[in-house]
Amino acid sequence: MTQEVELVDLTARFPQLEIDLKYATADNLTGYAIYQDARCLLHPDAAKALARSVEIARLAGLALVVYDAYRPQLAQQHLWLACPDPQYVVAVTLGSNHSRGTAIDVTLRDEAGQLLDMGAAFDEMHPRSRLWSPEVAAAAQRNRLLLNAIMHGGGFVGIHSEWWHFELPDAVRYPLLRDRFSCASLPATTTVQPI
Known part of the structure; x- marks a missing residue:
């Protein structure tokens, strides 16, 4: 069931926030741009939590x-086709919390302008991407802990399998939303899954 809700445009709401929409580029697990429009949107409740996390990060430099x-x-269907593993990608029939507007994928940049080393790349569907992985060096693990604390302070929770993913604690109670912008077409041989 879909429901109309006015999503917050993060570019307008947070002009200082760096946005690098990976699914609007080929730099993601599919190897191609999924989003035809580079729009960064969130549910108003998640945008309020993000505002707190942005401020906490700023206070830490x-x-x-x-x-x-x-x-x-x-x-989400594109991602499922690229990685049909429910450990990393939510099945299309269940619907992602991203499709509810209540989840966000993030990392941290330091005062010198460098991305913090998280020990695994964004969209790296591998056990080393788990929030607490013995395969990750101590310095990268500390960076993950720092990111987790910043996002938790804003009101988000992380998930076990992806260090970069955060969502509202009650994300699943929000309804799935109708598609708000265009995406690449699915391959012609693909059966569209009902959502």
């Missing part, structure tokens, strides 16, 4: 970098 926020349901 850091800045958040956003990799993804609201995700059209069609985009």
Whole structure:
């Protein structure tokens, strides 16, 4: 069931926030641009939490970098085709919390302008991407802890399998949203899954 809600445009709401929408580029697990429009949107409740996290990061001399926020349901189908593993990608039939506008993918940049080393790349679907991984060096693990604390302070919770993913604690209670912008077409041989 979809419901109309006015999503917050993060570019307008947070002009200082660095946004690097990975799914609007080929720099993601599919290897191609999924989003035809580079729009970074969030549910108003998640945008309020993000405002707190942005401020906490600023107080620590850091800045958040956003990799993804609201995700059209069609985009989730692209990701499922690229990685049909529920450990890393939510099945299309369940619907991602990104498609509810209540999840965001982020990392941190330091005062010198460098991205903090997280020990694994964004969209690296591998056990080393887990929030607490013995395969990650101590310095990168500390950076993950720092990111987790900043996002938790704003009101988000992380997930076990991806260091970069955060969502509202009650994200699943929000309805899936209709697609708000265009995505690449699915391959002609793909059966569209009902959502």
